[in-house]
Structures are given as C-alpha cells and as structure tokens.
Amino acid sequence: MADLREPVYLENKLAEVRDSGRLDYRSKSLPTWCPGCGYFSVAEGVTKALNDLHIANKDVTVVSGIGCASRFPFFTDTYGFHTLHGRTLPVATGIKVANDDLTVIVVGGDGDAFAIGGGHIPHAARRNVDITYLLFDNGIYGLTKGQTSPTSVHGFKTGTSPFENQDQPLNPLMMLLSYGSSWVGQAYAGEPHHLADMIAKAVTHRGFSYLHILSPCVTFDKTSMTYSNLNMMVRDLPENHDTSDMMAAMKEAATVDHPALGVFYEEARPTLADGFDEIIRRAQGRAAGPAAVAAE
Amino acid sequence: MNNTDFQIAICGSAGDGTIAAGDVMKRAMARAGFKVIAFDIYPPEIRGFGKCIARIRVTTEQVYSLKHHSDILVSLNDSHAIPHVPEVGRYGAVIYDQSAIAAVAEGEHISGHVQPDHLPYSLPLREISEQTTGSARSRNIVVLGYVAGLYDLPKDAFHDIIQEKFGRKAASIVESNIKAFEAGYALGADTFKLDFIQVGKPADKVNGNQVVMMTGNAAVVRGSLDAGLDAYFGYPITPATSIMEMLATELPKRGGRLLQTEDEIAALAATVGAGYAGARAATATSGPGLALMVEMLGLGVMAEVPSVIFVSQRGGPSTGMPTKTEQSDLHLAVFGGAGDCQRIVMAPTNVEGAYRCAGKAFEMAEKYQTPVIVLLDLYLSNRYETVILPKVNPFEPDSSKGRSASDPNKPYQRFAATDDHISPRAVPGEDGAIHTVTGLEHNELGRPNDQPDNHVRMSDKRHLKLQQALSHPGITIHKRFGDEGPVDVGILGWGSTFGEILEAMFLAREEGIRCSAMKAVMLSPLPVEPIKAFFDDCGAVLVPELNYEGQFANLVMSQIGRPVTRLNRVPGVPMKVSDILDEIRMLAERNRAVAAE
Numbered sequence A: 001m002a003d004l005r006e007p008v009y010l011e012n013k014l015a016e017v018r019d020s021g022r023l024d025y026r027s028k029s030l031p032t033w034c035p036g037c038g039y040f041s042v043a044e045g046v047t048k049a050l051n052d053l054h055i056a057n058k059d060v061t062v063v064s065g066i067g068c069a070s071r072f073p074f075f076t077d078t079y080g081f082h083t084l085h086g087r088t089l090p091v092a093t094g095i096k097v098a099n100d101d102l103t104v105i106v107v108g109g110d111g112d113a114f115a116i117g118g119g120h121i122p123h124a125a126r127r128n129v130d131i132t133y134l135l136f137d138n139g140i141y142g143l144t145k146g147q148t149s150p151t152s153v154h155g156f157k158t159g160t161s162p163f164e165n166q167d168q169p170l171n172p173l174m175m176l177l178s179y180g181s182s183w184v185g186q187a188y189a190g191e192p193h194h195l196a197d198m199i200a201k202a203v204t205h206r207g208f209s210y211l212h213i214l215s216p217c218v219t220f221d222k223t224s225m226t227y228s229n230l231n232m233m234v235r236d237l238p239e240n241h242d243t244s245d246m247m248a249a250m251k252e253a254a255t256v257d258h259p260a261l262g263v264f265y266e267e268a269r270p271t272l273a274d275g276f277d278e279i280i281r282r283a284q285g286r287a288a289g290p291a292a293v294a295a296e
Numbered sequence B: 001m002n003n004t005d006f007q008i009a010i011c012g013s014a015g016d017g018t019i020a021a022g023d024v025m026k027r028a029m030a031r032a033g034f035k036v037i038a039f040d041i042y043p044p045e046i047r048g049f050g051k052c053i054a055r056i057r058v059t060t061e062q063v064y065s066l067k068h069h070s071d072i073l074v075s076l077n078d079s080h081a082i083p084h085v086p087e088v089g090r091y092g093a094v095i096y097d098q099s100a101i102a103a104v105a106e107g108e109h110i111s112g113h114v115q116p117d118h119l120p121y122s123l124p125l126r127e128i129s130e131q132t133t134g135s136a137r138s139r140n141i142v143v144l145g146y147v148a149g150l151y152d153l154p155k156d157a158f159h160d161i162i163q164e165k166f167g168r169k170a171a172s173i174v175e176s177n178i179k180a181f182e183a184g185y186a187l188g189a190d191t192f193k194l195d196f197i198q199v200g201k202p203a204d205k206v207n208g209n210q211v212v213m214m215t216g217n218a219a220v221v222r223g224s225l226d227a228g229l230d231a232y233f234g235y236p237i238t239p240a241t242s243i244m245e246m247l248a249t250e251l252p253k254r255g256g257r258l259l260q261t262e263d264e265i266a267a268l269a270a271t272v273g274a275g276y277a278g279a280r281a282a283t284a285t286s287g288p289g290l291a292l293m294v295e296m297l298g299l300g301v302m303a304e305v306p307s308v309i310f311v312s313q314r315g316g317p318s319t320g321m322p323t324k325t326e327q328s329d330l331h332l333a334v335f336g337g338a339g340d341c342q343r344i345v346m347a348p349t350n351v352e353g354a355y356r357c358a359g360k361a362f363e364m365a366e367k368y369q370t371p372v373i374v375l376l377d378l379y380l381s382n383r384y385e386t387v388i389l390p391k392v393n394p395f396e397p398d399s400s401k402g403r404s405a406s407d408p409n410k411p412y413q414r415f416a417a418t419d420d421h422i423s424p425r426a427v428p429g430e431d432g433a434i435h436t437v438t439g440l441e442h443n444e445l446g447r448p449n450d451q452p453d454n455h456v457r458m459s460d461k462r463h464l465k466l467q468q469a470l471s472h473p474g475i476t477i478h479k480r481f482g483d484e485g486p487v488d489v490g491i492l493g494w495g496s497t498f499g500e501i502l503e504a505m506f507l508a509r510e511e512g513i514r515c516s517a518m519k520a521v522m523l524s525p526l527p528v529e530p531i532k533a534f535f536d537d538c539g540a541v542l543v544p545e546l547n548y549e550g551q552f553a554n555l556v557m558s559q560i561g562r563p564v565t566r567l568n569r570v571p572g573v574p575m576k577v578s579d580i581l582d583e584i585r586m587l588a589e590r591n592r593a594v595a596a597e
C-alpha cells in the first residue's frame, strides 16, 4: 500500500503519468466499465508494462473474447482483435503462427476461458504458444448482468442460481500448472503496482504465460469476490518459494481460501514457433537445430 | 472424339489386391497417355475382408463421370462380384478364375450368373500365379496382364508402373510381379477376343503442359501450394483428412506451417487469426466440422478477415455415413451462421476444377476480405482424374488491397467506405494503421456502433463487395454445354454430380433430344443473370443432386423465382446416369406434348 502520510496531489500524479509515456498505449476510447471495476487496474497495468518494456504499439496485438473483460482491446492503442466468446486462444495461436514477431496479449473473463473456451486452454499451454494470457477472474458473468461462472463459489446466488450455486468452482491455477503452462502467476486488481509488475514479467516470459487476476465485479457481486473480502484473503507467496518446483507451485495453488500472489512457476522450453522451425528444418533435410536439442 | 472409351470394374475383397490392381491399371493407362477417371469403393471397416471395387474409365478425351455400365468386370472374389454382373453392358466381358469352380456350391460361382449377352473369359488365374510366382497372391497382377494382352494395351506402361509401385520393396517382388504380368499377358494375347471393346491410340501430348493423374484432394493441395499457402490448421475427418496429411509433408518443405488443432472451432479460429495477421491460411473439414465452424465463419464475415475452408461432404446428418458421398451440406455452406453473413462458396465439378477453385479461393479471400468455402464431396475428393496443369502458375501471389491504397493524409480507417466496398487492409506490425477489428457491428474505424444507419451501410458493404467475385479473373464460375439456343430440357447442376449430368445430356442428344447442361461453380454469390438466361432458353429445367431436400433447387428457386424439376437421390454413391437420362426423356416428352397442344 502507498504511504499515505505524504499528501498526493492530483496534478502531480497526472503530470507523472503523462510524462511516463504510458498514455501513448491508451486509445482515445474511454473504458466503458462500471466505476470501480477491477478491470481498470489491468488496463493501467498493461499500458505501464508495455511502456516500461519499450514495445512499439504497432508490434502489439491484443486478442479478446466476449465479456466485460473482452472490451479491453478497444481501450489500448495497439492492434486488436475482439473475437468470439471463448475463442481467444486459437485465434491468438493463428496470429503467432503467421507472425511470431508480434507481442500477443490475450485477455478474457472466467466464463470466456473456463466455460465456453475451456477446451482450448490445455492446447495453447502444452504447445507453449508464445503469448501472454491475462485472465480476469471476477467469479461471475459480468456482461450478461450477473450469472454464475465456473469460478463462482459454492452457494453463490445469482440470476441463474436463485437457490444458490451447487457446483464446485474450478481451480484455474492447478489446471494451468498441469496443462503445462510454462509461466503461471497470480495478481489482484486491488494491488495495482504488483499487478503491473506481474504483467511485465508475464509479457517478458518466452512461451505461454498465464496470469490469473482476481478482479471484483462491483456491480453484480456484493458478497463474494468483493474488494473487502479479497483484501482480507490474499497473501504473498512465501519468500522462499521456488518457481521451478512444480509440486510446491501446486501446493500453493491448492490453498484457495488464501490466494497467493506472485509467480508460482516458470520454465524455459521450446515454443510452438521453435517446433515449426524444427519441422521445417527436417522437411528440408537440414541438420537439427538448437530447439530439437533443447527438447530432447 | 473418343476412339477409346472403356470402363473396367475390378471386384474382390480387401485381401485380394483389388485396389492395388486398379491402381496399377489407372496409372498405366494415364502413363500411356489415355485420360482416366477412377473411383474406388471400399468397406467402411478400417481393416478386414469386405468388398472392394475399383472402377476405371479410360478414354481419349477427358470425361468427368464413370459410365453406368462397365465394359469389363474382373472378379477376384465371386461372392462379391456376382451382384455386379448386371452392371456389365451388352457384349461386355466378365473375367474370372476358373479354378474355384469344382469346389463351390451351385450358384456361388460367377459363371452361373453371366448373362447371355456377356462374353465370359474363364482363366486359370490361381494356377498361373502359383506357377510363375510360387503363390496365389499375384492373381490380381496376372489378370491385369490378361486384360492388357486381350485388348492390346501398351505393355511398357504396365512394366513402368509395376516397377514404380513395388520398386521400394525388394527387387524380387518387382521381378515376380512382372513375371505374373507377362504370363497373364501371353494368355490374353493368345485369346480370341469376342467382345465389342475397342481400344484406340491415346491423344497426342498437350504441348508443354503437365498431364498428371490425381485425386480431388490432391488437386486441392496442389492448388493451395501454388497459391502460396502459408499456414494450415485442421482436425482430421473423413473424407478431408488426406488434404491435411499431404500438406503435412509438403508445406514445411516450402517453409509453411501446419498445426493439428484440438477441434474444428480452433482450426477455423486459427485460420482466421493467421489471415488477420496477413497470412494465406486454410483449413479443411467435412459437414460435421463445418457445423462447428459456422460461428467463426460469421466472425470472418463481420471482421472482414480472409480465410479459406475446404469442405468435403459425406452422407449426413450428424456423423451420418462417413465413407459415402452426398451433396447435403450446401445449405450449411451457403447459409450457416448467425445474421446476414454471406460468404463466397464455390463447388468445383471435377478434379481440374478443384485445383483452380483451391488456388482462386486464396485470391478471392484476400481480395474481397472474406471467408471462402470450396465445397467438394467424397466422390470428388477421392476419385482420380488425369488433369492438365498449366505451365505457369496461374495464381496471383498477392491480391490484397493494401494500406497503400488509402489516403496517407487521413487517419487510417480499417473499414473505410470505397467505391468497390473493399477497404484498404493493414495487418498487425504495420506503422500508422493501428486498429481493432471486432465481431460487433462497427463503424469505418472499427469501433462498436449499433446505430440504424451504420448497420444498414455496413450490411450493404459486406454484401455488395462480394458481387465482384462473379467477375473474378481466371476462373469459370458457370458454363453451358450441349445444344445452344432454345432447348426442350436444360439440366442445371453443381459439384461432382455434374459429370453424370454431362454424360446423361450427351446420351439424350444422341437420342435426338434438344438439351443442354449448365454448371454453377459459384454458389454464393449465385450467378443469377446467366442462370436466368439459361432458364429463358429451356422448356424445363432439371436439377439433379445427391441430397434429399433439393438444396440447390431451393437456392435456385429462391433467387431465380422460377420452378425447377428436382431429381434427388441419397444412395451414398454417385448418381446413376440412367436416372438423369430417364428424367430428361420424360421432361422432353412432356415439353413436346405441351408445345403440340
């Protein structure tokens, strides 16, 4: 938390933001999200990370599905593809197959990812497509005005579960770890500085990076994933957490009552594009390259 | 004209080398310079001893369908071949193994089923095979030799093909097969030929162009590669799988990339993603896969992203009949999707057309910024034809209206209004053209916009731009054959059935019926004016197709507004030429009766 003993003046803060160059990554369209929605933090985090990493706007493509979260590409001054509900990852895969030089950021909600799009996640992860997947988890369907989602807690009451949700929520972090995601992390919209850092790390990772972002839907969820609840629940990963230890990562991911923030797991391995290079080399009868050696 | 036109059907079980014999036959005939069309039918079981039939029609000029009657039936297994004896025409030949006759019960030997107007040739196949090679396994090659000897077919071509086909195995295998062939040939050459089958000389070689024999799916692969395919995404499904398997070998040789996706939704999604990023990308599937793709097809239409989708139809609905042919995905291909989402749909009628449509599909997808569906069916995907490939690559490597076509002094608008309704397209990575595309209705900038005037304007744009595909250069999208001017009967067809339609039309003309046939290769947008002109000339219009509902007839009637006579069959195999011919006769008679009144 910021040190509040020193007064913060609005114009100083504005000047700081303006001078940083971050605004160059914002589009002229103002976000249409509800005031207070956690997604604003993600938008800030993405523009800050891209600015800090000096990635040219023209080389970034943001791919989204359908949902409140998926309105995201309209608010960044980058290339963008607002696709279909649940189909972000295969579209992003196609983009990377066509042009591996692009920085591709995929955004979407919990419903977009784990309900309708659930079948695509393991495959993008295991192929190690070099993209960053920012998952905006508000535990609810926001855009359709509040229904249960695959990450809604047991007992959650919504328009489609008036007698309380009887299903267990998924554990996305454990899923992604077992799917073979080569970078897995978690952040919280209520901690925007940490979130921006994590986004930068995820984008920097070469390979498939999955960042799970806990983000309150202030309009339709008054009881479950609220700022006050999450503020009390979240914790940092232990300082000595070893990010190369899959079992340790799994163990941390299993503690859902107190979600841990930070990098759970990371691993360097050949990407989808490396695999293509290898196939092309073999088809053309040339000697094996470093990718094959690394993979063996 | 055709001084040679004979059709041979080789029938046996999977273990008899039936398909292999047919393969040697068709390749040898093509090598000798004849034109060939061939279609094998084999059992749906992956392995086993079900019935196989290889049918090959050999001609001087290229034809596009098999004949309803075969001239020669070769039996490698009598119980399988007996039901096919009636398919042999008058004074045609039935060739079979004599050795089994003593051992079988009455009625189980084919000799008891040969009709009075057939010429039977009974030969000691098993004995010759055993004597020359030490095993009965070469019966299929012995009988090929016999056919070659009997009809004086060019021996060298057979030798070459046997060498090529078995050369990768041991040299001894080539040797024993040649021996088997020669023994059969000697017997055939010694046999007094009683049937009416005549074999002439092949046509002269077409100067410079390549004559090759290939399947419809191989033609799709060749066309795609010639058009500069960059990326392919697919999920296996009969009868489209072989497209993906051939590309898996060929594409990386040229530096291209192929990915087996988790399902068809992902296959088209990735194709659209790659198209958005500027690649020439494609996928191939069958009806069930296309059903999964239609939502993504709508995104391609709305976001104006190029993609090419090859669809090889099989029997439906649902999983249907995976190894049977049908033309019942036309409604899905033309209309499938949410909202008004017209796309380009082309259906080639033969293997050469499959090559053209495949290559042109990439040009069109890029030029008109749209999904393009190329609709084939199992019959066209799997059948072999000799085709003439052009000497120079006929496809444009880049047909995109790029960003340079837009006014550099104005901010870039991805969906800018233009005279031809096609907006200059920039792709990610380009400077000064940053934009977002979306499946939401949007304005010229690509920003979501659901205002009434905007939706009207954009709907216009998306539909009007496609009309230009009707005059796309270098491809025939409709063509009329047969009698010119007014005719009693017109036959309007699409897809692979057009081969049978042509065959029936020519037979009807020989009977003195004034008729002509028109093929529609482009089904969306439909070439309405030429079809109307055709209707103007025809006393009656017949629409034969392999589906139950009359899907093309529905399409034509809704857009032309005139009645047609439907001819619908769903046997899972190609339509019978005789069924079409009967219908033409009936319509011609009716038309003459009306005229006489």
Ligand SMILES: Cc1ncc(C[n+]2csc(CCOP(=O)(O)OP(=O)(O)O)c2C)c(N)n1
Residues within 6 Å of the ligand: A066, A067, A068, A069, A070, A085, A108, A109, A110, A111, A112, A113, A136, A138, A140, A141, A142, A143, A144, A149
């Ligand atoms: C095929 C399809 N089915 C349903 C919808 C309706 N729909 C739009 S967004 C959405 C759920 C969004 O929830 P989530 O992905 O969690 O995103 P959020 O709005 O919470 O950010 C649904 C069901 C759709 N657009 N497309």
Ligand code: SF4
Residues within 6 Å of the ligand: A032, A033, A034, A036, A037, A038, A039, A068, A069, A138, A142, A143, A216, A217, A218, A219, A220
């Ligand atoms: S509905 Fe919820 S998720 Fe959507 S913008 Fe509003 S607060 Fe955010």
Ligand SMILES: [Mg+2]
Residues within 6 Å of the ligand: A067, A109, A110, A111, A136, A137, A138, A139, A140, A141, A142, A149
């Ligand atoms: Mg949600």
